[in-house]
Amino acid sequence: MxxxxxxxxxxxxxxxxxxxxxxxxxxxxxxxxxxxxxxxxxxxxxxxxxxxxxxxxxxxxxxxxxxxxxxxxxIATEPVEDWPTRLRRAAVTDVYEVRMGVEVQAARLAARRRTPEDVAALRAALESRRTAAAGDDAGFVDADIALHEAVVAAARNPVLAGLFTEFVPVLRAGLVTLLDLTRLREEDPGAGDATHAALVDAIAASDAERAAAVLLAELEETLGLLRQRA
Structure with missing residues (x-):
């Protein structure tokens, strides 16, 4: 031809x-x-x-x-998708499963490596999340993600930080949709505040296993809700 x-x-x-x-x-x-x-x-x-x-x-x-x-x-009949493109096409539940592995390890490392400045940043991010509870779902999700970004930053691992950054657009869209569908914040505007406070306290106390366990439980609960809505 x-x-x-x-x-x-x-x-x-x-x-x-x-x-x-x-x-x-x-x-x-x-x-x-x-x-x-x-x-x-x-x-x-x-x-x-x-x-x-x-x-x-x-x-x-x-x-x-x-x-x-x-x-x-x-060598192939279809182009290889780059990582960001693949993430954009992935189901949010699949991305969340990988996020759990990345971020739980980050929490462990953060508890071991955090500096006083990291602890201050985590506490400030927690307060920002509480303040955002009075606003709309999108602003609350942004504040929630900012707190998790502070946890990853405290891990002092650029590879983990880079992976988490790639996840953020998909996570944000999925979480905003989840809150809109479930109306979770109607009765509890600061949904998950106690858990996030416990996470910050565990990292501040250099309790790596406690930090990992708290975060794992929180992420598993959210993943369960995402699967129900998938």
């Missing part, structure tokens, strides 16, 4: 898209060696440099792989 010449416009993007369509459609199955740059350039009606950049884009998407001295081979 001929590829067909391209119209003027971002040629690299067009070339990459046309090649991607051919791969996804099975024209070049996994394991197939692609035609050479000269052949592709002629069929697409572009220069070899454009083809070269398009192939780099496909390699970055995990569709092809160059082999030195042998050519470019198809």
């Amino acid at each position: 001929p590829l067909g010449a391209l119209r003027p416009s971002p040629l690299v993007e067009q070339a990459a898209q046309r090649l991607r369509e051919q791969i996804a459609g099975g024209h070049w199955p996994v394991g197939t060696k692609l035609p050479g740059e000269t052949t592709l350039a002629r069929e697409l009606g572009v220069g070899r440099s454009t083809v070269r950049e398009a192939l780099r884009a496909l390699a970055g998407a995990g569709l092809v792989r160059p082999r030195h001295g042998a050519g470019v081979f198809v």
Whole structure:
């Protein structure tokens, strides 16, 4: 099947898209060696440099792989999603299960590594959460997440912090929806205040296992509610 010449416009993007369509459609199955740059350039009606950049884009998407001295081979028919994209597409319950592992470990580390400044930040975040209880659900969720971010920050582990940051958009959307559906805050505007206070106290007291246990119980309860609404 001929590829067909391209119209003027971002040629690299067009070339990459046309090649991607051919791969996804099975024209070049996994394991197939692609035609050479000269052949592709002629069929697409572009220069070899454009083809070269398009192939780099496909390699970055995990569709092809160059082999030195042998050519470019198809290794997948669907692009590999990056981590943020995968999180955005994931169910909030799946994200929450991973969050539990990340944040419970962070609570342990925070209790062992926290500084007086960290404790002050945690207590300030707890007070902000209490103040936010008088506002709407979105503001309350933001304050709640800020407290949890302070816990992760006190763990002094940039990998854990980075993972938690990636989770935040999905978590925020899921929690706002949960509060809207369940009306949990109608009777208790500061839902979970006692648990969060206990978490801060455990970290301040350097009680790693208590901090982990308190947070695990709180997250499991929320996960249960999310599953009911899924």
